[in-house]
Amino acid sequence: MRKILTLSLLVFFTSVQPGLADDAPTAEALERGKAIAFTRAKGNCLACHLIQGGELAGNYGPPLLLMKTRFPDRADLRAQIWDASVREPTTRMPPYGRHRILTEDEIDLLVDFIHSL
């Protein structure tokens, strides 16, 4: 009986989990995304962008704030990070996805964090 309960719970959680992740990433996931954004050997976004909570930011690119206003659609934000040159051929931002600077999973975590700003 117990077994069946845990199993059904598991099924329940796994089936709703993706929906949850899309709408509201967990605090833990956001922390991981933030670490990717701030770490020099990962996103190093602070080299160019002012981001709340980050230190020693550059101003090579625009400050990253009010991101849901700038990018209502999460997919557009992901596209900007994956390869900024699609939107702007003369971009000065590195193509994190196209040049595999970050993995797809890292980009997803990062996008959730940036979208939350």
Next chain:
Amino acid sequence: MSGRTERTMGYRVIKKILPLSIFIGLTFAASAMAGPEEDRLAIVKYYAERFPDVPLQEFANGLYAFDEDAREQWIEMEDFPPYEIAIEDGQALFEAPFANGKSYADCFANGGIGVRQDYPYFDTDAGEVMTLELMINRCRESNGEELLPYQIGDLAAISAYMAYTSRGNTINVKVPQDNPAAVAAYETGKQYYYTRRGQLNFACISCHLQSAGLKLRADRLSSSLGHATHWPVYRSKWGEIGTLQKRFAECNVQVFSKPLEAQSIEYRNLEYFLTYMSNGFELNGPATRR
């Protein structure tokens, strides 16, 4: 896409330079028929419009043209400039005779004093660009002496002394328009400057033209204009003086692209283009940079 790759510092170094030429919509890049002088005037105009408060000659001071705080520290450093020893060493090395009794003075116009403004130049017979550093080694070679490393050390010191004797002279690099090989060398150097490379996919212009005056973390970016006036440079980060091409290599590595060898044809063409852009500027080397 990327050819052979190798992990370094969490990034992959892209071995093959990505053949992604970019043709930025900036006016001077756009007109295909423009010659070196049109390019130079367009760059001067671009910076003058973008930084109306910066007097032209100031661009020869690199990032200090834009950064007040860094500038103050830099001026203080000039009280006891750390490149002074290099000038003294360089003079001693320059004046010491070779084993055959000849010296550097025999290899250069005017005995090598006050000549830096004429380098690099295009040697029509050899069909290639000659930089001052290359000619220092060619001089050694023709006198039966061993070659010196190009980036730091004795050769940089000799270059520092020669730069010092040329202070105040006006850079006067020539790209003879009636010499297609010279024009081609210039154009190749220019193309290198505008081409994206490395995993981070930057061209030289991404940082020094499009982003001059902005900050990459704590690094204020200098302008292309005036980049060639003050070499070699004592850099706090290096803890010694280094040549312009050492800096080229470092900027390549920053974007995770493989640096070229100092005095390779590519770097010489790049130096030819970049120095031409500084024509009309007064030489003010050697210098210090953070």
